[in-house]
Amino acid sequence: MKRLLRSAHKNYKPTMMVLHDLLMLSVAFLAAMAIRLNGVDWAFETELLICLGLTLASSSFIFLRLGLYRTVIRYMGQQALVAVLQGVTASAVVLAVASYLTYAGVPRSVPVIYWCFALIAVGGSRWLVRIYYQMALEIHKTRVAIYGAGTAGLQLYKALVHGAVYKPVAFFDDNASKQKTLIDGVLVYNPANILDVVAERDISEVLLAMPGVPKRRRREITRGLRESGLVVKVIPGLEELVDGAGRSSELPQVYENVLGRAPVEPEKSLIASSISGKVVLVTGAGGSIGSELCRQIAQWRPAHLIMLESSEYALYQIERELCQQLQDEGEPILVTALLGDVRNRARMAEIIESFAVQTIYHAAAYKHVPLVEQNVVLGADNNVLGTLSVLEAAEACGVEQFVLISTDKAVRPTNVMGATKRLAELICQDFGRRFNKTRVCMVRFGNVLGSSGSVIPLFTDQINAGGPVTVTHQKVTRYFMTIPEAAQLVLQAGSMGRNGDVFVLDMGEPVRIYDLARRLIQIMGHTVRDEEHPDGDIEIQITGLRPGEKLYEELLLGDSVSGTDHPMIMRAEEERLGSEELQALVAELKDACKRYDCNRVHQLLQKAVRDYNPRQQLVDVVWARQQDAQPVKKVGEVELLPFSGNR
Known part of the structure; x- marks a missing residue:
């Protein structure tokens, strides 16, 4: 029955077009006869009816063979018009x-x-439908300008005209021979007048479409536009997208598409007050968020940027990247x-x-839920006591601002990672x-698209391998944001924070992971294989919730929220522990971590984080192995456990 309904729905539009x-x-034939006979009365004789029926x-x-009923009218172009011309001409010949x-x-x-x-x-009727559809779309489109009137700019223009998000209303190009010319009725302006044109045409964003220009020149243009207060997006060329299809590092547009909202733009004054001319320290500088923080901090010209990282390779990577970027841009940043x-x-x-950090x-932090769940003591030691260590040093040395990167998993946590971040x-x-x-x-904030361990790189690798794509539960939902958004939020919060404030981003509606998997499969040019489509390319497998994972994440512990200087950032008013109680718990936690007392660490997390509700028993791998093993010899205070070749 479902197949019949789908088939009927599929054939509905072509049938109506026929x-x-x-x-x-028929109307054209009647009109032609009426005009030729000059209004003289005439009747449909049998021969005339047969003639019209054959026609x-x-x-x-003929129209079917020419593909007129396979053409999507809203995307109808020159080829479709040629097909109409051929079809009508053939129809007139058939009539004769x-x-x-x-x-x-x-x-x-x-x-x-x-x-x-x-x-x-x-x-004409097809053309009118196309015009009507485009006019209906343009009402809700964001007005943009395209910087670059070459091949890439023209390709981008054609793509945006047929899309439902952006409306190109101006071109800019450095080439004087292209200025004051028209591209499909859109004028090419001199970039020197860009601020006036943006104000006059009510342009919201500038899209840089110059993939053939050297990266250094692109950076100069981008930086100049952003310093003028414009929102700039760098668009890769069509060839770059084709060559890079399927690579997670080259899917920035996918990241923004899954948000279901426009990316949050930064308030520049808020960022500058915490960074410009300051000595800034970033811990975990080699991680996904830490490295993006370093990239963005460098754009705001700190007096000195210090990157701290425990992984030698990750630190080497971000140092090399930043030094090259600053060298290309000629920025004198230490x-x-x-x-x-x-x-x-x-x-x-x-x-x-030593560096007089401000x-x-x-x-x-350790952030991967299953890994921290299996390494409870180290998770608590790094996430809780590591934070305490940096805080104590910052307070003792008179640091001006301290910003902690937290997570939505700290809200009513069901796993060790979330509990350690809440503590x-x-x-x-x-x-x-x-x-x-x-x-x-x-x-x-919630999940960061493109960070290490996030779903899109994982799904992309699985799709490239031919599947299956693994989803833990069909109803799992998560809040998402892009890496640049996360970094900008952190930078802005530094200037607004006081007395232990908690800031959260208005992240829109949560995204269902199962829907995200389907969308990514389709974006990468494949079809989903399921019961309704057994011949699809990629299967989605439901694997079951992992230890500590929950179906839905939250950003707030309560309903007490106030606004801030940024319209998309909120300040949460949440319950706090008394100082004496908290200090006693932390002292016990230090002792339990030193003794590697996994059970006690878990108990203290539950005691300190009152909303912590673990969904399963303790699963620390080493601790569980120690409970199962029987000691055979003691040397002083150290127990020697039975050796196994599998360990």
Whole structure:
């Protein structure tokens, strides 16, 4: 039954188009006869009816063969118009031949008049529908300008005209020979007048379409436009998109498409006050968020950017990238890369004091839910005590601002990672309340598209391997944001935070992971294989929720929320623990981590984070192995466990 319904729905539009064309051709024939006979009364004799029937039947077959009923009218271009011209001409020839064969007595000039009316009726009606559809879309489109009137700019223009999001209203190009010319009725302007044109044409964004221009020149243009207060997006060329199809690092448009909202634009004044001319330290600088923070901080010209990372390779990568970028742009920014562990308080105090650090963005953390669930003690040690270590050093050395990178998993956590991040938030709230030297705040957001371990790189790899794409549950939903959005939110919060504030982003509606998987499969040019489409390319498998994972994430613990200087950033007013109780719990946690007492660490997390509701028993791998193994020998205080070749 479903197949019948789908088949009927699929054939509905072509059938209606055939009936429409038959009606238009009949009207054209009648109009041609009426004009030729000058209004003289005439009747449909049998021969005339046979002639018209042959013409209509032959015309339908010809139109079908020419592909007129496969053409999507809203995308109809020159080729479709040629097909209409060919079809109508063939129809007029058929009319003349049918009139001769049936002795219908159709005047010889009627096929010519019929050709004119049929061309207007068949082709004109399609063109009117196309114009109406485009006009309806343009009401809701964002007005944009395209910087670059070359091949890439023209390709982008054609794509946007048929899209439902952007309306190109101006071109800009550095080439003087292209200026003051028209491209499909759109004027090419001199970039020197860009601010006036943007204001006059009510342009919201500038799209840079110059893939053939050297990267250094593109950066100069982008930086100049952004310094003028314009929103700029760099668009890759068509060849770049084709060559890079299927690579997760080259899918920025996919990331924005899944948000279901426009990316949040930064308030430049908020960012500048925390970074420009300051000595800035980023911990976890080699991670997805940490490295993007470094990239964006460098754009705001700090006096000195210090990058701290425990992974030598990750630190090397971001240092090399930043140094090359700053060299290309000619920016005189001092960048220092340091190896270090945030849990080492002495090392942190040494770094902060030696470089006179003014702002700290603390991004160092273990964040992968299943891994932290299996390494409870190290997760607590790094995420909680590491944060405490940096905070104590910052307060002792008089750092102006401290911003903690948190997560939506800290809200009513069901896993160890979320619980450790919530306890780190509580410690930051306590410091913000007790001390005055350092302004402390936290930034809480959902999943970051394109970060290490996020779903899109994982799904992309699975699709490239031929599937299946694995989703833990069909109803799992998550909030999403792009890496640049996450970094900008963090940078802006630093200037607004006080007394342990928690900031959250208005992230729109949550996205269902199953729908995201289907969309990504289709974007990458494949079809989904399921019960309804057994011949599809890629299957989606439901694997079941992982330890500590929950169906829905939240951003707020309560309903008490206030606005900020940024319209898309909210300040959450949440419950805090008393200082004495919190300090006692942290002291116990330190002792339990030293003893590697996994069970006690878990108990303390549950005690400190009152909303922590673990969904399963403790699954720390090493601790579980120790519980199962029987000690065979003791040397002093150390137990030697039975050796197994599988360990």
